[in-house]
Amino acid sequence: MLFRVPMHIIPMGGRRPLSAGSRVGLGAALVLLALVSVVEIADGSGVNYVGLVAAAPFLAAAFATWRVVLSTGVLATLVGGIFALTGQMLSLATAVNVVGIALATGLAAAVAVIRERQAQQIAELSRLASVAQQAVLRPLGPQVGTLAVAGRYISATAAADIGGDLYEALDTPYGVRMIIGDVRGKGLDAVRLASIVLGSYRHVAYERADLRAIVADLDRAVARSVGDEDFVTAALVEERGGTLTIVNCGHPAPLLLRRGEVIPLEPPAPAPPLGFMPVVRPRVERLEPGDRLLLFTDGLGEARRDGAFFPTADRAWRLLGHGTVGDGLASLETALVEWVYGRLDDDIALVLMEYSGSGVVPAPSVPSWEVGAPGG
Numbered sequence: 001m002l003f004r005v006p007m008h009i010i011p012m013g014g015r016r017p018l019s020a021g022s023r024v025g026l027g028a029a030l031v032l033l034a035l036v037s038v039v040e041i042a043d044g045s046g047v048n049y050v051g052l053v054a055a056a057p058f059l060a061a062a063f064a065t066w067r068v069v070l071s072t073g074v075l076a077t078l079v080g081g082i083f084a085l086t087g088q089m090l091s092l093a094t095a096v097n098v099v100g101i102a103l104a105t106g107l108a109a110a111v112a113v114i115r116e117r118q119a120q121q122i123a124e125l126s127r128l129a130s131v132a133q134q135a136v137l138r139p140l141g142p143q144v145g146t147l148a149v150a151g152r153y154i155s156a157t158a159a160a161d162i163g164g165d166l167y168e169a170l171d172t173p174y175g176v177r178m179i180i181g182d183v184r185g186k187g188l189d190a191v192r193l194a195s196i197v198l199g200s201y202r203h204v205a206y207e208r209a210d211l212r213a214i215v216a217d218l219d220r221a222v223a224r225s226v227g228d229e230d231f232v233t234a235a236l237v238e239e240r241g242g243t244l245t246i247v248n249c250g251h252p253a254p255l256l257l258r259r260g261e262v263i264p265l266e267p268p269a270p271a272p273p274l275g276f277m278p279v280v281r282p283r284v285e286r287l288e289p290g291d292r293l294l295l296f297t298d299g300l301g302e303a304r305r306d307g308a309f310f311p312t313a314d315r316a317w318r319l320l321g322h323g324t325v326g327d328g329l330a331s332l333e334t335a336l337v338e339w340v341y342g343r344l345d346d347d348i349a350l351v352l353m354e355y356s357g358s359g360v361v362p363a364p365s366v367p368s369w370e371v372g373a374p375g376g
Helices: 020-043 050-061 066-086 092-136 187-204 211-225 298-302 312-320 325-339
Strands: 147-154 165-172 175-183 232-240 243-249 255-258 261-264 283-286 292-296 348-355
Touching: 020 050, 020 066, 050 066, 050 092, 066 092, 092 187, 147 165, 147 175, 147 325, 165 187, 165 348, 175 187, 175 292, 175 348, 187 211, 187 232, 211 232, 211 243, 232 292, 232 348, 255 312, 261 312, 292 298, 292 312, 298 348, 312 325, 325 348
Parallel strands: none
Antiparallel strands: 147 348, 165 175, 175 232, 232 243, 243 283, 255 261, 255 292, 292 348
16 A cells, blocks of 8 residues: 655745756756856847757756746746847847746746656555565565564665565474565566465465475476476475475575575485476485575576676675674675676575574474375
């Protein structure tokens, strides 16, 4: 829901201050009027340059509101009229110039109105994109179950923070479960597929005891929703009682940060992405207190500067191993943006978790028919 400021709370006793764009446009127009006036006065032989002031309202229209443009045009018309009346003779050409300034004012005001409406539409779309992104990617952390968790989405598009990367962390009866994924493609189709995957995951993560069963469910959801060439890479993580289980469907391997070392947790065997019927083999690790795990999409590994890729593994501990998990992701984002000079080619999703070693929850009892059933 979008909230608008009620008119009754806008002060009635004063004028609204000019925006930065209006100040720039008005200032540029006044400078032009002053220059033309100086040249006209210095020439002294007649009214030869007054027609140039017609550019003033158009100059203001590039930045200012239509009201400022109209005021600038009225001032420009007055300046032209004054020079025409104080000249040695009022010629037809001079009168036409003054009329042209007035017509230019009307056209410039119309241009400003169109520009303002387009700017409002763009701002509205940007707000809607932010709302859609928040609906697809809910904020994570700072605590999910017994884990400290933080998530971050870095968009390659400055106009809208929305794309096909996805993540989620849930505290389920089977432990804390997380997913990170990357939809092939961009735009609204990628957002739609990301929302389908997350919607399915948020349901089955509470129902399935085995991560392989979750993968099978998500694969069917993707297959029903996309074409033959569309897919979703994904990594699913489960932490239960200090045991970390990872299944990987064609996704970059998570990085385990332990005592100054960075360990890529590669899967025991490769598996295709969701949509291609992946058969996954879990990787199981025993966590130690203070361990951190970084999940990321391939935009991080593909970020490059002058042909050199961002050294994720080399810098991961220095950037992510200190402070809170949220501080760590903020440091990583800053370093990444500096590395690529602020120009990213792909969206990036990041999730960082920390295992404290406390609050171990015993595994719940599971019906024997469901344990180890990958197909569900």
